[in-house]
Amino acid sequence: MADPVAAVAALDEPNRRRLYDFVVRQNAPISKDEAARAVELPRTTAAFHLDKLVELGLLSVVHERRSGRSGPGAGRPAKLYRRSGEQIAVSLPDRRYEAASHLLADALTEAEATGEPAREVLNRRAYEWGSDLAARASGDVAEALADLGFEPRAEGGSILLGNCPFHSLAQRHTQLVCGMNLCLVSGLLDGIEADGVSARLAPSPGHCCVRLDQTPSSRSPSVSR
Template structure:
């Protein structure tokens, strides 16, 4: 299956590029090549080379600053992708919400709610799967999971004619350890998009080495 770059995973950033993004993060109106060359104590050419790479990968974009006198100056501003390069911690907030929801509605309704969420996401993505064979749907699902942040591999279940999808990471591992019902979200999403029953054979949140799903 053809691999593609995951847009949710930032490309490799050098220490100098990290510094540039930090300065642009602190100066949301943008900075010019000269301003960054001065603050970083490097040449204009050096800054421009880093700008080329950062702009190509979508971390920064050009803007214009209109000077009162003289021609406008080209400045660079950080993009949403550049902002998202810096780590954010949402797990504690998600845990607070999920724990409160579980307490309010109980385990069975909580499980059903996870299934409903998986179905809703599947509805939004269904256009990518319409008219495709099962094999094509499986490949498309692997790409969807990759975009969500999973590292996945598609294969055949040993001793059977069933395909399987193996995920080597869990994008909400800490949450799933406390709330195993979250796995119902994945199962509902996968079964809805494939229009097939999907069975979970292993789960990292329960101590397994990977999350493995069999397509019945």
């Protein structure tokens, strides 16, 4: 999918925003001619903006015969536009509240079904999520943490995490979310076999509650200060 920042920024163009708003309000896919008439734009201009919205992941294209006929003589299917099934969100700093909601809901559902304490299920699932993410990581600790939005920074023999992807949840439910964070980071470290790097809880102002400690031989030059 396209860069979400670029996708959101594209809607700052007035004609593009009007076309997008028109298409997503309709009950059925819309042709470029219908969209052009609705927002009073030349057909070629509307087509350019609609295709740009498709390229950025905001709209998708379907090809349908409006007449309902099929077979020889039915004509070519029309190119129609509709809202994309992608969800596009931009958060600065990086936040991952949807991921947290899935973890919490899955943990509660499993706990109700099995009788296992919900917090234990949550921590296990967070660890497993970290391990799964490690399978797609390059093996570099700093890069893997940065991809999750933690903003790793070196300080002496430690790696501080400058951002918590679950910040507002951690503010209200500190022990629960910090424990989840620790298990997530631990699963990630174990998954990429980050020898000589361990995670622990060490809350400090302006940082995530998790801190990573390194042995001298494991310090990575890719972690920025």
